[in-house]
Amino acid sequence: MQTNTVRAPGLLCVRRNPQADMRLICTSYAGGGASTFSNWQRDLPPNVELHAVQLPGRETRIFDSPFTAMPELVEALAPVIAPLTGKPYALFGHSMGALISFELCRYMRRNGLASPEALFVSGHRAPHLPDLDPPIHNLPTADFLLELRDLNGTASEVFEHEELLELAIPGLRADFQVCETYAFTAEAPLDVPIVAFGGLSDSDVGKQDIDGWRIHTSSQFKLGMLPGDHFFINSARTILLQRLSQELYGFIRPRAMGRFDSARSPVPAY
Numbered sequence: 001m002q003t004n005t006v007r008a009p010g011l012l013c014v015r016r017n018p019q020a021d022m023r024l025i026c027t028s029y030a031g032g033g034a035s036t037f038s039n040w041q042r043d044l045p046p047n048v049e050l051h052a053v054q055l056p057g058r059e060t061r062i063f064d065s066p067f068t069a070m071p072e073l074v075e076a077l078a079p080v081i082a083p084l085t086g087k088p089y090a091l092f093g094h095s096m097g098a099l100i101s102f103e104l105c106r107y108m109r110r111n112g113l114a115s116p117e118a119l120f121v122s123g124h125r126a127p128h129l130p131d132l133d134p135p136i137h138n139l140p141t142a143d144f145l146l147e148l149r150d151l152n153g154t155a156s157e158v159f160e161h162e163e164l165l166e167l168a169i170p171g172l173r174a175d176f177q178v179c180e181t182y183a184f185t186a187e188a189p190l191d192v193p194i195v196a197f198g199g200l201s202d203s204d205v206g207k208q209d210i211d212g213w214r215i216h217t218s219s220q221f222k223l224g225m226l227p228g229d230h231f232f233i234n235s236a237r238t239i240l241l242q243r244l245s246q247e248l249y250g251f252i253r254p255r256a257m258g259r260f261d262s263a264r265s266p267v268p269a270y
Helices: 070-086 095-112 140-153 156-160 160-178 207-216 237-256
Strands: 011-015 022-027 048-054 091-093 118-122 192-198 223-227
Touching: 011 070, 011 091, 022 070, 022 237, 070 095, 091 095, 091 192, 091 237, 095 118, 095 160, 118 237, 140 160, 192 207, 192 237, 207 223, 223 237
Parallel strands: 022 048, 022 091, 091 118, 118 192, 192 223
Antiparallel strands: 011 048
């Protein structure tokens, strides 16, 4: 399969709202794209404008060459995100997207760019914790596909259509390579509240793995465990968006009341 060399990530504005008080920028799991968040807008606060990252190698970017390393991915994503940071914003990432959002947040700080009001991470162990599973991105195709089936995150119709599968495999391999070659580098904790979500039945990422995120912020930290396995982002979407909306309201409410100072709002209790 021939791929294009376009490397810049894209952004999909799920619903534009010029009067929004905050923007939420979301990044999906390995193999996932912007469509993961296509039905989120109706369950979020009306004054939140929702954007979804579309990485090369999937969905509308299926023929573009995917990233295979985290540093290059984040460096390319930052200038795409930067135009949205003139308004308060928050980052949300699930699984691979959690790592990307975390490293993006640190990149923004290192380069003097506006930090988010909050970082929401979901379905991924804290970045300093080692990955104990053997890598799969370089397995023979048959073995790689077996591993994907076991993870249960790839739509079943992908496996049933040979042409669709052929298109999807390079992006999936690349995403797993990004995650499996990720090397955490210690930096000072972020001065950004972190809210971390995990699945109660996730056999790979347990509560302690999710709770480990607390050391990466000098601000508030909250932990929320939700029903479901690793892909609770889909199965427990309603509960997740209720929790997420409650958190976002905590940042939006003071602005809606006319308080536009630089003080951060505390993360509210559930």
